Amino acid sequence: MSQTAANLDGGTVGEEPAPALRLEGVRFAHGAAEMRFDLAVEAGEWLALIGPSGAGKSTLLDLAAGFLTPASGRILIAGRDVTDIAPAERPLSMLFQENNLFPHLDAFRNVALGIAPRLRVSKDERAAVEGALSAVGLDGYGKRLPAEMSGGERQRVALARAFLRERPLILLDEPFAALGPALRAEMQALLARLRQRGDGRPASVVMVTHHPEDAAEMADRVAYLEDGEIAALGPAATMLSGTADPRVSRYLGLARKNV
Numbered sequence: 001m002s003q004t005a006a007n008l009d010g011g012t013v014g015e016e017p018a019p020a021l022r023l024e025g026v027r028f029a030h031g032a033a034e035m036r037f038d039l040a041v042e043a044g045e046w047l048a049l050i051g052p053s054g055a056g057k058s059t060l061l062d063l064a065a066g067f068l069t070p071a072s073g074r075i076l077i078a079g080r081d082v083t084d085i086a087p088a089e090r091p092l093s094m095l096f097q098e099n100n101l102f103p104h105l106d107a108f109r110n111v112a113l114g115i116a117p118r119l120r121v122s123k124d125e126r127a128a129v130e131g132a133l134s135a136v137g138l139d140g141y142g143k144r145l146p147a148e149m150s151g152g153e154r155q156r157v158a159l160a161r162a163f164l165r166e167r168p169l170i171l172l173d174e175p176f177a178a179l180g181p182a183l184r185a186e187m188q189a190l191l192a193r194l195r196q197r198g199d200g201r202p203a204s205v206v207m208v209t210h211h212p213e214d215a216a217e218m219a220d221r222v223a224y225l226e227d228g229e230i231a232a233l234g235p236a237a238t239m240l241s242g243t244a245d246p247r248v249s250r251y252l253g254l255a256r257k258n259v
Helices: 057-065 107-112 123-135 151-164 181-194 212-218 246-252
Strands: 021-030 033-041 046-050 072-077 092-096 169-173 204-208 221-226 229-235
Touching (some): 033 057, 033 229, 046 057, 046 212, 057 092, 057 169, 092 151, 107 123, 107 151, 151 181, 181 212, 204 212, 221 246, 229 246
Parallel strands (some): 046 221, 092 169
Antiparallel strands (some): 021 033, 021 072, 221 229
């Protein structure tokens, strides 16, 4: 074995970890539009994706998750090429706006699917599921069906399931968009707390949002997408100030203020 042992983040002991997510020369045709993505998300980083509808934000997430296959290029997670790996085998969790709960399963079983796809849970797994529900403030909700819960409660169940899987990369496709401002802020604060992992390294987050205030509050960096590519990328405070790029300023409605 080499004297330099490989670590779980795709780098080597004593080296900086590999990016949590890297898209290298990724190309994808969406109808008549061609999308082109080159991006590196650092380990432990929270990156927000903003831009007009149809710019390619959800497509980028779907490519990273494996729901779409690029025409060319590579997708790497923690240094591992996952371009041809099935979605279920990629080391990530994804949260959607619809929360993707099974309506016929109660909260406990919806969460348990994260670690026991056949719903045969051991004693330790049962304790882990109950602990996950407790962590998102849903003690006593285990037997409730999704239809018996509010939108915020259903998103808490989806969060519990995602974090029970303990993946190092979390993709968020506007999971809190249907919630009011106060509840949306509460859910993002909960997400920020839950992403802290036992090994001391927070999970990396890539978040699609149409709410710049969410990006300002939570993100380390912001990527602005336009016409199927990343048109601008930088620190959240700079990108959202309205001075970083005229295209971003127009999108944010700040162009006139900075004239």
